[in-house]
Amino acid sequence: MIHGVVISLGNPNAPDAAKLIEASHNLILDLFPAEDNYALSTDELCAKNVKFFVANYNGEIIGCGALAIKKDYGELKSMFVKESMRGQGIAQQILNKIIQSAKNEDLKILKLETGLKLEAAIRLYKRNGFTFCTSFGDYKKNMTSIFMTKDI
Numbered sequence: 001m002i003h004g005v006v007i008s009l010g011n012p013n014a015p016d017a018a019k020l021i022e023a024s025h026n027l028i029l030d031l032f033p034a035e036d037n038y039a040l041s042t043d044e045l046c047a048k049n050v051k052f053f054v055a056n057y058n059g060e061i062i063g064c065g066a067l068a069i070k071k072d073y074g075e076l077k078s079m080f081v082k083e084s085m086r087g088q089g090i091a092q093q094i095l096n097k098i099i100q101s102a103k104n105e106d107l108k109i110l111k112l113e114t115g116l117k118l119e120a121a122i123r124l125y126k127r128n129g130f131t132f133c134t135s136f137g138d139y140k141k142n143m144t145s146i147f148m149t150k151d152i
Contacts, residue, residue, distance in 0.1 A: 001089030002057065007097040010054030012045035016061035017054055021045070024064075024080035031117050036144045038113055040066065040077050053097050055081070055090050065094040067101050070137070074102040074152075076112040079121065091124055099128075102152055111149045113139055122146065 010017050025039050045052050045066055055063035063081040067074050076098060081090045102110050112130065114121050130148040135141045 001092075002085070004057060005062070005090055005093055006056045007053055007093050008056065010052055010061065010064065012042045012052050012064075014054075014061070017052075017064060018042060020061060020064050020080055020082065021078065023082070024078065027080075028115070032115050032144045036115075036142045038139065038145070040068070045078060050077070051098075051101055052078070053094055053101075055094055057085070057090075063090045063094050065091075065098050067098045067105075069105055069107065073109040073111050073136075073149075074098075074105065074107040075137070076110060086120070091121075092128075095124065095128060099152055108152060109149060110152050111136055111147065113145050113147050115144055116146055117144070122148075125150075 012018065012021060021042055028037050028039050049069045051067045053065050054061045062085045065079040066077040068077050079091060079094060099110065112125065125148050128150065130150045133147050133149040135147050139145065139147065
């Protein structure tokens with residue numbers, strides 16, 4: 001695990017963060033049909049009910065993730081780590097921060113949607129106690145998405 005990474009609230013419109021969000025969107029568009037793409041836009045990541053976190057290492061934003069606060073649960077969104085920094089525990093650190101933020105908001109359940117082809121992400125979520133569930137919210141069941149949940 002890489003040390004010295006600082007996870008904090010960030011601005012999705014900041015240049016480094018916007019580049020990560022764009023890279024995340026491009027990856028999703030490369031892997032999945034457009035109709036199965038549920039990524040939040042930069043404007044949506046700036047909504048009042050969303051907490052956007054960045055991972056900063058040596059002055060560079062290398063990862064991000066968000067917590068969308070819903071009526072009865074929190075939703076994990078926009079988890080992404082710069083390709084050259086993957087496999088070093090950064091996603092785990094971001095996820096830890098989001099889980100703690102959800103607890104601070106008195107949320108009892110955290111949910112997520114991710115793509116079947118994102119195997120490393122699925123492994124991360126399973127390691128952290130997320131289990132598979134049915135679609136939720138406005139999501140429609142499709143052939144490329146999986147849905148997970150975790151009591152917190």
